[in-house]
Amino acid sequence: MIKTGIIGAMEEEVNQLKAVMEAVNSKVKAGMEFLEGTLEGRPCVVVRSGIGKVNAAVCTQILIDDYQVDLVINTGVAGSLEAEINIGDMVISKDALQHDVDATGFGYEHGVIPRMETSVFKTEERLTALAVRVCEEVNPDIRVFSGRIVSGDQFISGREKKEWLTEKFHGLCTEMEGGAIAQAAHLNNTPFLIIRAISDKADDSAHMDYGAFEAKAIEHTVKLVRALIQVL
Template sequence: MSKDLVVILTALNLEYQAVRRKLAGAQVHRHERGTLFEVGAVQGTSCRVALGLTNKGNHSAAVIAERAIQEFSPVAVLFVGVAGALWDTARLGDVVMATHVYAYHGGTSEDDGLKSRPRVWETAHGISQLGSHLARVNDWADDTTGHGRTPQVRFGAIAAGEIVQNSTISAEARWIRQHYNDALAIEMEAAGVAQAGHLSGAPVAIIRGISDRADGTKNSAKDRNWQPRAAANAAAFAARLAVELVGEQEKTAMSEEDRTRSADRPKDHVRNTAYNSTVGIMAGSVDGSSVHLHADPKATGATTDLVAELDGFQGLLGRTHAEGVLDDDTYREALVELGLARHAARENAPESIKRATIALKRLRGLVADSPELVTRLAPLVVAAGGRS
């Protein structure tokens, strides 16, 4: 993971420019498949941002988000831009941060009508908490001289589909009101980004400035007035959130480093007093009942141990699937990622270990609904990351 970098994605050039104005020293970074990012630092901070443009739609957003996650291994992915408000819950210029995202076009057509089959992704708890804190502090907004009141941050569901919504009486509007009436805003990319984050194990936040009301009053003249202001407000909140996320990551890294130093202090001996138990230790030598801890894990079969642990995880994965915790599609995708991780771990080269770490992170996202699998997988992700 890049502990000082956050990915920010936008769908429109206007939104892209609003974020770019927050960055200093931006340099072009070209992905091997041709996607261009700009990497710079939030002005006045050490927080780096990789900025990318997805274009409209959930599918395009999902592909670029996945590409960005694999390329940069960021602390988090923020999707930033404008959206339409629903039910007059947010005023023009306000910012909505998603607590969860609905892919509202899911459903099944039956003889008695269309039945909703929603997909939902919740925002990671840590990011939600940090966003709420920034909203309470309320010092993130740019100088709004001449723009009226200070924008407010609101938290709630965001609905993401594949069409521009601009009516309160259309069939689509009635569908949303019937099935997703807690949504504060509507747009066209959040579901794709949320899915990419879920599969990759990367935290995602969706941040939208309200530029219209999605009620039939949307027009070019109003867009020219409100879109830049809404995009600028969303960019300002996102930039501040990115800085705070990197700061939190640095604090966590320092705490882990302190724990590591404590664990690395020499110990005179290790004694096993548990009856009929097994103790596994990476040791340099054993003399009587004393175990001397001075071996290099990389030189004592760490690769074999990781592969063996991954083999064991496959058995647990199969059992969890058989118990019905994982559905068939998730189980198949998890097996693919596990296979990639095992193959890369066997190669034991720096680039291979990096691939193994990425695959394990994606696997962690797939099995997030199973605490047992996540708990078993967490030390394996750390182990692979520590050798990359």
């Protein structure tokens, strides 16, 4: 039976999972509370990483080093980069990259991490397919997509930047943690899966959409995680 590390960026996500966990032990490290126990009868560790790539990467390394997790799942919300992906829909990672890596002054393309063999970190195909299937079963009221997730330490809320991200990286959505978690997992040869519920359109409507749709987005994500844990 595999042990899963579940990273949520927001307190609301973690609280909903914590409420249904059993045999919970709590430990604080690097300012993060790691909750170890069982979820749907499966061993897991649930933690809120906080916002941004550094928090997310540190959190991932602790899960791997201290808890020896076999899989890292990252949940959260994101801004859509594709017109067909609407608020409330779900995106499952096929791969992830960091759009704010910029070593173009040394001749590299945007998003390329110098001296690494890859800057695009892939989710195992079986995990992507499984998550899509489970999401369709437990969240029949929304649509689910699979593809690239692009990350950076920026909240994208302008049309110009959104268009640049879409043209340059062909991502389905943008957020602030997944790419860093993917890189940390890759460096440790640990499988990962990023789950993103769409809370805004990553343009100048973001400030209007976010608060209204966040709660529903988290609800769908938590429902997916609970069902997914049972079939891993």
